[in-house]
Amino acid sequence: MSSAPLEKSAVEPVSITPPVREPGTVDVEYRWQGNNRIELLENGEEYFPRVFEAMRAAKSEILLETFIVFEDKVGKELQEILIDAARRGVRTTVSLDGFGCGELSTGYLAALSEAGVHLQIFDPAPKHLGIRTNWFRRLHRKIVVVDGLIAFIGGINFSGDHLADFGPEAKQDYSVEIQGPAVADIHHFALLQSGRPGRARFWWQRRRQRRAEMAFDDHDGQVRLVFRDNDRHHTDIEDVYLQVLRRAQRRVVIANAYFFPGYRLLREIRNAARRGVEVRLILQGQPDMLVAKLAARMTYDYLLKAGVQIHEYCERPLHGKVALVDEEWSTVGSSNLDPLSLSLNLEANVLIRDRAFNRHLFERLEDLSHNHCKAMDAAKSPRGRIWHMTVGFLVFHFLRHFPAMAGWLPAHKPRLKPFTHAAGSDPS
Numbered sequence: 001m002s003s004a005p006l007e008k009s010a011v012e013p014v015s016i017t018p019p020v021r022e023p024g025t026v027d028v029e030y031r032w033q034g035n036n037r038i039e040l041l042e043n044g045e046e047y048f049p050r051v052f053e054a055m056r057a058a059k060s061e062i063l064l065e066t067f068i069v070f071e072d073k074v075g076k077e078l079q080e081i082l083i084d085a086a087r088r089g090v091r092t093t094v095s096l097d098g099f100g101c102g103e104l105s106t107g108y109l110a111a112l113s114e115a116g117v118h119l120q121i122f123d124p125a126p127k128h129l130g131i132r133t134n135w136f137r138r139l140h141r142k143i144v145v146v147d148g149l150i151a152f153i154g155g156i157n158f159s160g161d162h163l164a165d166f167g168p169e170a171k172q173d174y175s176v177e178i179q180g181p182a183v184a185d186i187h188h189f190a191l192l193q194s195g196r197p198g199r200a201r202f203w204w205q206r207r208r209q210r211r212a213e214m215a216f217d218d219h220d221g222q223v224r225l226v227f228r229d230n231d232r233h234h235t236d237i238e239d240v241y242l243q244v245l246r247r248a249q250r251r252v253v254i255a256n257a258y259f260f261p262g263y264r265l266l267r268e269i270r271n272a273a274r275r276g277v278e279v280r281l282i283l284q285g286q287p288d289m290l291v292a293k294l295a296a297r298m299t300y301d302y303l304l305k306a307g308v309q310i311h312e313y314c315e316r317p318l319h320g321k322v323a324l325v326d327e328e329w330s331t332v333g334s335s336n337l338d339p340l341s342l343s344l345n346l347e348a349n350v351l352i353r354d355r356a357f358n359r360h361l362f363e364r365l366e367d368l369s370h371n372h373c374k375a376m377d378a379a380k381s382p383r384g385r386i387w388h389m390t391v392g393f394l395v396f397h398f399l400r401h402f403p404a405m406a407g408w409l410p411a412h413k414p415r416l417k418p419f420t421h422a423a424g425s426d427p428s
Contacts, residue, residue, distance in 0.1 A: 029233075029236070030185040030189070030224055030225040030226070031185075031224065032222045032223070032224045032351075032353070033180070033181040033182040033184075033185060033222065033223055033224065034181065034221055034222050035180050035181060035221050036178055036179065036180030036181060036182045036183075036221045036222065036223045037178070037179045037180055037221070038176055038177070038178050038221070038223060038352055038354055038357050039176065039177045039178075040174065040175075040176055040332070040357065040360055040361055040364070041152075041154070041156075041174065041175045041176060041177055042173075042174055042364060043156075043162060043163070043164070043170075043171075043172065043173055043174075044074065044156060044160075044162035044163040044173075045163060045164065047152070047154070047156045047162070047175045048074060048077075048162075048163075050152070050177055051144050051152050051177075052077065052078070052081055054144070054146045054150050054152075055081045055082070055085060055144070055146060056081055056084070056085075057146075058085050058090045058092075058146045058147055059090065059147055060090060060091065060147050060148075061090060061091045061092075061093075061145075061146070061147055061148065062082070062085055062090055062091075062092045062093070062094075062144070062145075062146055063093050063143070063144070063145040063146075063187070063190040063191065063194060064082075064092075064093070064094045064095070064143070064144045065094070065095035065096075065139065065141055065142070065143050065190065065193065065194070066095075066096060066097070066100075066101075066141075066142050066143075066157055066158055067097045067100035067101075067138065067139060067140045067141070067142060067157055067334070068097070068100040068101060068157035068158065068159050069096060069100075069101050069104060069157070069158045069159065070103075070157075070158070070159040070160060070161075071103075071104060071105065071108055072159060072160040073160055074158050074159055074160045074162070074163070075104075075108075075158055075159065075160075078158045079108060079111065079112060082094060082112055082115075082117050083111060083112060083115040083117065086112075086115045086116035086117045087115055087116065091118070092116070092117045092118065093117075093118040093120070093194045094112065094117055094118070094119050094120065095120045095121075095122060095139065095193065095194055095416065096119070096120070096121055096122065096139075097121075097122050097123070097138050097139040097140070098121045098122055098123045098124035098125060098139075099123070099125075099138055100138065100139075100140075100157070101121070102124075109419055113419055113420060118194075118418070119418070119419040120194065120195070120416050120417065120418050120419065121416070121417050121419055122138075122139035122346075122415075122416050122417075123137070123138070123139070123415060123416075124417055137230060137344050137345065137346075138340075138344075138345045138346070139345075139346050140334050140335075140340075140341065140345040140346055140347050141153075141193075141227075141334050141346055141347060141348040142154055142155060142156060142157060142175070142334050143186065143189075143190050143348060145183065145186055145187045145190050148183065148184065148187045149179065149183060150177065150178070150179050150183060151177070151178045151179075151182070151183045151186040151187065152175055152176070152177050152178075153175065153176060153178070153186065153225075153332070153333060153334075153348060153349075153350050154173070154174055154175025154176055154321075154332050154333060154334070155173050155174060155175065155257070155319055155320055155321045155322075155332075155333065155334050156173045156174070156175045156319075162319075168316055169316065169317060170316050170317075171316065171317050171318070171319035172313060172315075172316060172317070172318050172319060172320060172368070173318075173319040173320050174255075174320045174321075174322050174332055175332065176332045176350060176352070178223060178350065180221070180223070182223035182224070182225065182350070185224075185225045186225055186350075189225060189227065189348070194416075195416060220353070220354045220355055220356065221353075221354055222352070222353035222354065223350050223351065223352055223353075224350065224351040225348065225349075225350055225351075226240055226333075226348070226349050226350075226351060227346075227347060227348040227349070228335065228341075228342070228345070228346065228347045228348075229346055230344070230346075234343070235342075237333075237335045237341075237342065237347060237349055238261075238262075238264075238265065238342050240331070240349075240351060241265060241268075241323070241337070242264060242265065242268055244325045244329055245265075245268040245269060245271075245272050245325070246268060246271075246272075247325070248272050248277045248279075248325045248326060249277065249326055250277060250278065250326050250327070251277065251278045251279075251280075251324075251325070251326060251327075251362075252269070252272055252277055252278070252279045252280070252323070252324070252325050253280045253282070253323065253324050253362060253365050253369075254269075254280070254281050254282070254322075254323040254337070255281075255282040255283075255313075255318065255320045255321075255322050255323070255365055255368070256281070256282070256283060256318075256320065256321060256322075256323075256336055256337050257284060257317070257318050257319045257320060257321060257336055258284075258295075258296075258336040258337070258338040258340070258341070259281065259283050259284075259295075259296045259299070259336070259337050259338065260295040260296060260298075260299070260337070260338040260339060261299075261337040261338070261342065262339075262342070265337060266299060266302060266303070269281075269303060269308060270302065270303060270306040270308065271306075273303070273306045273307040273308045274306050274307065278309070279307070279308045279309065280308075280309040280310075280311065280365075280369060281303070281308060281309070281310045281311065282311050282313055282318070282320075282365060282368060282369050282373060283296050283310065283311070283312055283313070283318065284296065284312065284313060284317060284318045285312030285313050285314035285318075285373070285374055286313070286314050286315065286316060286317055286318075295338070300376060304376060304377075304378035305378060309375065310375070310376040311369040311373035311374065311375050311376070312373055312374045312376065313368060313369075313372060313373045314372075314373065314374055315372050321333055321334060321335055321336055321341075321349070322361065322365070324358050324361050324362055324365070326358075327355055327358055327359070328353050328354070328355055328358055329351070329352070329353055329358065330351075330352040330354070330357055330358045330361050331349050331350065331351050331352065332349065332350055332352070332361075333347065333348055333349025333350060334347050334348055334349065335347035335348075335349050
């Protein structure tokens, strides 16, 4: 399946009102919230029907932010749902990344805006010589909150390449649906990021939440939101991975699309395997970007020699960002373990303490690794000649330190710009 022909990009200078503003910042660390219902959604076949059903049933509010929307069958269905919601009085706020959504047409965006959707573009920029240049510090989160009661968070964009009928390039990916007290935190976070003030919880809501936490005497159903920004929370997601890897006792499974972490994470993965933890990585064998595979393979020899199991998923591109540790802890979200996600992009994951969810995720990843992946052999790990090793060493450390070097360069601060289609202009 191919996307419908696109009109000219609308993510370029347009009529903007009111004046630009900085994206909302959150100076808070969200706590564990108990008594949640969490459901794993695998690929677009499970994700799109659930999120679209929730949006169609919305009564008061839809908050959506995503990295990519394409003008294909998924993007057009999303557009219809949002327009219908806005027209029936649902406050609908949509935040799109200016790079990931850079090919959306003015007509597509104008239809949303004219229907009453509060539409915002994160860091839009015109093309230069036909090339988009706003590559770094992207809004990479994928969050939907409906009526403050149900939330979806993960790695799935609103595009047809998350459906199997797209063909060999269809992505393998994951999201979660959450209902319960944790939705209030995700809702609060999404409100602030959209530029709207977060709603204070009334005293009886806080009291009810505390009672729920006190009554919760085991770990099942607990959820905590973690995120990374370029302000006060720039290492939060990486720090969580470091903590759980150090505490792992029995098993670690990480399925990641773009795997190229810094030395601290690589060391903790290696150390876990050395102390007897079964550590399994599921990485891309058929990547949508070849550089992702080449970068990941630079780490193979170091990890395989320590006993880490590495499986390459070769049936189609792996786009997942999930992990589990032992029989209880899991995470699903938008953050890869690579320099862009860990050091530059705006990301969000949920941490989950729930044995049934952990078991279900483990079963899905177990099936993926055993029946659809190729296991890497430590004895055949490529070492190459001395000059290959030298070049690999230099490239590895350049890429590992690239985010810090990029931060030294003069750069504008990304902004969230409300989109308003100029009256009387041609929407095509």
